[in-house]
Amino acid sequence: SASPIMEQLIYFHDHSLMIIIMILMVVSYMMIAMIFNKYINRFLLEGQMIELAWTIAPAVILVFIAVPSLRLLYLMDEINTPTVTLKTIGHQWYWSYEYSDFAKVEFDSYMIPQNEMENNMFRLLDVDNRAALPMNTFIRIIVTAADVLHSWTVPSLGVKADATPGRLNQISFLISRPGILYGQCSEICGANH
Numbered sequence: 001s002a003s004p005i006m007e008q009l010i011y012f013h014d015h016s017l018m019i020i021i022m023i024l025m026v027v028s029y030m031m032i033a034m035i036f037n038k039y040i041n042r043f044l045l046e047g048q049m050i051e052l053a054w055t056i057a058p059a060v061i062l063v064f065i066a067v068p069s070l071r072l073l074y075l076m077d078e079i080n081t082p083t084v085t086l087k088t089i090g091h092q093w094y095w096s097y098e099y100s101d102f103a104k105v106e107f108d109s110y111m112i113p114q115n116e117m118e119n120n121m122f123r124l125l126d127v128d129n130r131a132a133l134p135m136n137t138f139i140r141i142i143v144t145a146a147d148v149l150h151s152w153t154v155p156s157l158g159v160k161a162d163a164t165p166g167r168l169n170q171i172s173f174l175i176s177r178p179g180i181l182y183g184q185c186s187e188i189c190g191a192n193h
Contacts, residue, residue, distance in 0.1 A: 002177045005076055006158030012072050016065055023061070076158075079172045082140035086131060090143070090150030090163040092189060097131045125182040135175045143169045154183035162187075 001007040087098040091108075099105040109127045117123065133139055143152045143161040150163035161171045175181075 001156070001158070002179065002181055003157040003159070003173050003175055005173055006156060008072055008075060009158045012068050015068055019061060019065060079140065079170065080138045080174075082172060083137045084134060085140045085142060086133065087142045088131075088144075088152050088163070090145040090147075090152065090185065090189070092147050095127075095152070095185075096146075097129075122182065125184065130180070133175060135178050138172060138174055140170055140172050143171070148189050149187050150189050151186040152183065153186040154181050156181050160186060 001010060083101075084099070085101055087100060089096040089098075094108050094110045096106065096108050107129045109129045109131065111124065112121060112126045112128060114123060117126065141152065141159070141161060143163045144167060145163035145165045147165065149165075151160060152163055153160040157173055157175065159171050159173050161169045163169070
């Protein structure tokens with residue numbers, strides 16, 4: 001993964017999937033055992049022990065899923081002291097970026113139209129001006145929008161921030177691998193986003 005947050009998200013996914021597979025195995029075993037069971041008890045009216053078990057067991061399972069999830073939510077919202085701040089403004093249908101820490105650098109990033117693409121480009125992902133961010137450095141992204149709701153997302157970093165007109169949202173992350181990381185708008189804000 002390209003960031004420690006995404007690595008933790010992958011671990012949480014694997015943890016939840018393991019629990020779900022164990023539930024599937026237990027339920028499948030019980031269904032098969034009930035189908036091939038030859039015993040019949042017409043006089044069974046209540047079973048307090050089984051009702052207690054199928055009330056407590058899901059609660060315990062939910063605790064095993066919720067505790068790592070809450071830890072991960074805390075880690076995702078934690079803002080460390082950033083070295084670099086990038087202001088991101090969503091427009092229909094492009095992003096504006098501003099580096100204001102050192103020299104004031106501003107540029108717009110438009111998606112490359114399909115008729116101008118080359119063979120080594122990715123449709124709906126490649127842009128004309130890429131934002132460059134340092135590796136192994138705490139980065140803060142301040143996200144807003146100029147017109148409608150947008151959502152600035154880089155899936156391989158595990159970051160997503162809603163861009164709302166008139167509101168500043170911030171996210172913090174650390175890039176742990178070099179490379180070209182593709183992002184997109186994750187809102188239905190128009191045709192070319």
